Amino acid sequence: xxxxxxxxxxxxxxxxxxxxxxxxxxxxxxxxxxxxxxxxxxxxxxxxxxxxxxxxxxxxxxxxxxxxxxxxxxxxxxxxxxxxxxxxxxxxxxxxxxxxxxxxxxxxxxxxxxxxxxxxxxxxxxxxxxxxxxxxxxxxxxxxxxxxxxxxxxxxxxxxxxxxxxxxxxxxxxxxxxxxxxxxxxxxxxxxxxxxxxxxxxxxxxxxxxxxxxxxxxxxxxxxxxxxxxxxxxxxxxxxxxxxxxxxxx
Amino acid sequence: xxxxxxxxxxxxxxxxxxxxxxxxxxxxxxxxxxxxxxxxxxxxxxxxxxxxxxxxxxxxxxxxxxxxxxxxxxxxxxxxxxxxxxxxxxxxxxxxxxxxxxxxxxxxxxxxxxxxxxxxxxxxxxxxxxxxxxxxxxxxxxxxxxxxxxxxxxxxxxxxxxxxxxxxxxxxxxxxxxxxxxxxxxxxx
Amino acid sequence: xxxxxxxxxxxxxxxxxxxxxxxxxxxxxxxxxxxxxxxxxxxxxxxxxxxxxxxxxxxxxxxxxxxxxxxxxxxxxxxxxxxxxxxxxxxxxxxxxxxxxxxxxxxxxxxxxxxxxxxxxxxxxxxxxxxxxxxxxxxxxxxxxxxxxxxxxxxxxxxxxxxxxxxxxxxxxxxxxxxxxxxxxxxxx
Numbered sequence: 097x098x099x100x101x102x103x104x105x106x107x108x109x110x111x112x113x114x115x116x117x118x119x120x121x122x123x124x125x126x127x128x129x130x131x132x133x134x135x136x137x138x139x140x141x142x143x144x145x146x147x148x149x150x151x152x153x154x155x156x157x158x159x160x161x162x163x164x165x166x167x168x169x170x171x172x173x174x175x176x177x178x179x180x181x182x183x184x185x186x187x188x189x190x191x192x193x194x195x196x197x198x199x200x201x202x203x204x205x206x207x208x209x210x211x212x213x214x215x216x217x218x219x220x221x222x223x224x225x226x227x228x229x230x231x232x233x234x235x236x237x238x239x240x241x242x243x244x245x246x247x248x249x250x251x252x253x254x255x256x257x258x259x260x261x262x263x264x265x266x267x268x269x270x271x272x273x274x275x276x277x278x279x280x281x282x283x284x285x286x287x288x289x290x291x292x293x294x295x296x297x298x299x300x301x302x303x304x305x306x307x308x309x310x311x312x313x314x315x316x317x318x319x320x321x322x323x324x325x326x327x328x329x330x331x332x333x334x335x336x337x338x339x340x341x342x343x344x345x346x
Numbered sequence: 347x348x349x350x351x352x353x354x355x356x357x358x359x360x361x362x363x364x365x366x367x368x369x370x371x372x373x374x375x376x377x378x379x380x381x382x383x384x385x386x387x388x389x390x391x392x393x394x395x396x397x398x399x400x401x402x403x404x405x406x407x408x409x410x411x412x413x414x415x416x417x418x419x420x421x422x423x424x425x426x427x428x429x430x431x432x433x434x435x436x437x438x439x440x441x442x443x444x445x446x447x448x449x450x451x452x453x454x455x456x457x458x459x460x461x462x463x464x465x466x467x468x469x470x471x472x473x474x475x476x477x478x479x480x481x482x483x484x485x486x487x488x489x490x491x492x493x494x495x496x497x498x499x500x501x502x503x504x505x506x507x508x509x510x511x512x513x514x515x516x517x518x519x520x521x522x523x524x525x526x527x528x529x530x531x532x533x534x535x
Numbered sequence: 536x537x538x539x540x541x542x543x544x545x546x547x548x549x550x551x552x553x554x555x556x557x558x559x560x561x562x563x564x565x566x567x568x569x570x571x572x573x574x575x576x577x578x579x580x581x582x583x584x585x586x587x588x589x590x591x592x593x594x595x596x597x598x599x600x601x602x603x604x605x606x607x608x609x610x611x612x613x614x615x616x617x618x619x620x621x622x623x624x625x626x627x628x629x630x631x632x633x634x635x636x637x638x639x640x641x642x643x644x645x646x647x648x649x650x651x652x653x654x655x656x657x658x659x660x661x662x663x664x665x666x667x668x669x670x671x672x673x674x675x676x677x678x679x680x681x682x683x684x685x686x687x688x689x690x691x692x693x694x695x696x697x698x699x700x701x702x703x704x705x706x707x708x709x710x711x712x713x714x715x716x717x718x719x720x721x722x723x724x
Contacts, residue, residue, distance in 0.1 A: 114623055115648035160648045199645055199708045202701065207622075207629040209696045210687070214628075215618035217602035217688030219588060221681070222363050222552040223612065224466060224476070232472035232493040235431045238439065240498055244507045246440035250456055251515045354607065356586030357600040361608050363552065374611065396581065397545030411546040418543065419550050422563060460661030460680065463553055484615050 116164040117200040119146060124197075131197050133190060137175035140168045167193045351377055351385035352392065356409070360398075365406035427471065435464045439490075442474055444512045445520070446503045447489035449479060452520045540566055540574035541581065545598075548589075554597035554681050591691045592681055602688040617660065618686075623653045628683065631663055633701050635692050636678040638668060662686070 113119040121131075123142050129135035147161045167189045174180050174190075182190070354375045359366065366374075372382045386407060390400050401410045411419050431439075438461050442448050453461045465488060468474045474488045490503065500506060543564045548555065555563075561571045575596060579589050588601050600608050609616065620628065627650055630642050642650045654677060657663045662683045668674045679692065689695055 114626075115646055117647040164647065195708060196644070196647065199705070200647065202704055203626060203629050203633075203645060206633055206697075206701055207625040210629045210632065211620065211625055213687050213696070214620060214625075215616065215686050216605070218605045218609065218616075219590060219599035219602050219685040219688060219690070220361055220605075220608045220612065221597065221599050221685070222361055224462075224469075225363050225552065231427065231470075232491070232497075233427055234471070234473065234494065234497045235436070237431070237436060238473075238494075238498065240500065240507055242436070243440040243443050243498070244512065246437045247444040247512050247516065248508075250437050250441055251512065251519060253458070254456060254519045353584070353586035353601065354604055357604040357608065358586075358611070360549070360587050360598070361600050361611065375607070392585070395539075395542070397539075397542035397547075398549050409549070411550050412542065415543055415546040418564070419546065422547065422550070454659045454661065458655055459658050459664070460682065462661070466553065484613055486614070 113146075116143075116161045117197055118204075119143060119161070120164065120168075120197060121201055121204065131194055131201065133171050133175065133194070136168060136194070136197075137172045140172040143168055164193065351375060351381060352389040355382070355385050356389055356392075359400075359407065359409045363409070365401075365403065365408040367405050368407060369405070371407065431467065431471075432464065434459075434461075435467050438464045439468055439473060441516060442468075442488050443490050443494075443503055443506060444509065445516050446513070447487045448520075449485050449487055451485070453488075455520050456516060540564060540570060541578040544571070544574050545578055545581075548596065548598045552598075554590075554592070554595040557594050557596065560596070588690050590681060590684055592679065592684055595681070597681055599685060605688065621653075623648075623650070624657060627653045627657060628662060628679075631677050632679050632683070632687070632692060632695060633698065634705055635702075636676045638674050638676055640674070642677070 113122070120136070120139065120143060123139035124131060124135050127135065127138065129138070144165055147165055150161065170182065170186055171190055171193075174182060355371060358371065358374055368379065368382055368386070372379055375382070377385070386400065386402075393399055397412050397415065398409050399412045401408045434457075437457065438453055441453050441456055445452065450461060450465060453465070465474070465476075468488070469476060472491055473494050475491050476486050476488055479485045479487045495501070495503070498506075503509065506512075544560060547560065547563055557568060557571050557575070561568055564571070566574070575589065575591075582589055586601050586604065587598055590597050590599050623646075626646055627642055630637050630645055634641065639650060639654060642654070654663065654665075658665060658677075661680055663677045664680045665675045665677055668676045684691070687695065692698060
């Protein structure tokens with residue numbers, strides 16, 4: 097299952113995904129995996145890369161991707177750092193994500209059946225009958241005034257262009273906080289100083305980059321490709337590349 | 347090939363709801379006159395002792411309610427006509443008035459819900475009439491009936507209060523929403 | 536007295552040409568709910584293998600043409616049919632069909648994205664209908680419409696492919712869903 101870096105820059109970039117689950121499912125299915133914490137950990141980096149390249153057009157759309165990213169980062173961290181103790185809330189988030197993804201997968205299957213049948217064998221109601229316009233039965237509630245009021249009310253109820261609601265804005269903010277919290281969470285678990293990495297990251301996008309590269313570094317460590325040397329706790333980490341032979345062992 | 351021709355004919359007559367000539371029926375179901383006549387006989391047999399019967403008049407045939415239920419249907423008709431119009435119907439009517447004729451799709455966009463049943467209620471009472479859209483023969487336009495305008499005491503919809511302002515808002519919104527919904531349904535994969 | 540109740544009901548549904556609730560049907564034919572339900576079962580049997588079918592949805596019933604004559608009737612009818620469904624619409628419709636009614640929060644939770652615009656587009660097309668949640672008057676439930684069942688060619692949701700199996704799988708995940716969407720709907724609606 098060893099894949100090269102080139103293979104990992106997936107084709108998903110060219111496809112637009114409606115939401116985070118479509119993307120995640122595509123990534124998992126491309127690798128022919130089942131939905132579980134292992135497969136989710138494996139696709140986390142590609143997921144984050146994709147999200148980072150999303151055009152910042154619609155914040156509410158991106159926010160739905162970011163919410164899931166936070167949980168994925170947890171899963172990834174846990175897989176890389178077995179010593180990382182998750183709170184019960186965090187464990188719950190992970191379990192919930194897996195369940196939601198399975199439910200979504202089920203509905204993807206359902207929607208292909210719906211697509212296959214939709215409009216193929218239609219049951220028609222009878223055609224609207226032609227009216228012999230002999231009757232005229234008005235209603236006393238029909239007047240110039242009442243009709244104006246009804247028309248006005250109908251116009252007022254027409255939704256304007258969809259706008260980002262307050263709740264959604266709040267969500268985006270709290271996600272940034274969540275990412276902050278997560279990076280410090282990982283830091284403390286590892287007892288590494290992260291300042292070179294995180295110090296310069298100011299925006300959300302930059303922070304995501306930091307996390308991605310941090311996770312990538314841990315991944316490489318586990319695979320034995322690089323060796324992380326940390327002289328003392330709370331000092332910067334240095335990395336060094338190992339000889340190619342040791343890299344191919346795993 | 348045409349073994350269930352009587353079912354086909356039943357479906358066509360049910361859908362149409364008004365008399366069709368045997369000749370036209372043959373064209374629709376792609377069968378010869380003898381076949382059609384035989385199938386109609388079979389249909390008559392199958393409908394024996396049911397709520398719906400085959401009505402024959404000269405060369406025309408139609409489905410209708412069984413004669414033993416005629417008084418039930420008459421009562422029902424009276425009751426329906428005397429019922430109060432629903433709020434949904436009144437709102438639909440107001441849109442047809444201020445847009446001076448609207449397609450079902452226009453009305454649906456503005457109301458955000460499907461309006462076919464409310465439109466039916468309005469036509470039954472002669473408040474609106476359905477005509478073929480002069481710009482698109484594949485759809486219908488509902489417009490205020492002449493009787494409705496005179497009942498409201500206006501010679502044309504333009505005399506309705508604040509007509510210009512509301513007409514503009516409705517027409518603009520309908521176009522806008524039609525556009526957005528079109529985008530939505532076309533965004534296939 | 537009411538030995539041919541199914542015929543009476545057939546006549547009423549034929550004449551009416553649009554969905555009626557079982558309750559209203561009972562009022563019209565002057566019969567109790569149990570009687571009406573039994574008669575509807577008999578009517579379904581009588582219509583088996585015919586040109587006309589009985590469609591059931593929640594507590595409403597209506598007559599329609601049998602699905603095997605779909606293309607025949609489509610050629611006869613004038614208005615153009617819209618068969619396009621975006622990916623978002625397909626997902627949303629599937630949830631509403633197989634959950635047989637879902638709140639916006641349910642749908643958002645399953646899809647992981649906001650579905651309000653898709654829901655409006657589907658309501659406008661008459662594929663879904665909105666009712667007030669009987670358990671919580673502050674929110675809405677979206678349900679399949681008759682038109683949606685018609686487009687799917689099924690007489691009731693139970694005829695949808697793999698309905699029971701999928702419904703069971705959904706119910707399994709539903710406890711979690713209910714808990715989650717409660718939190719979310721309090722935040723958004």
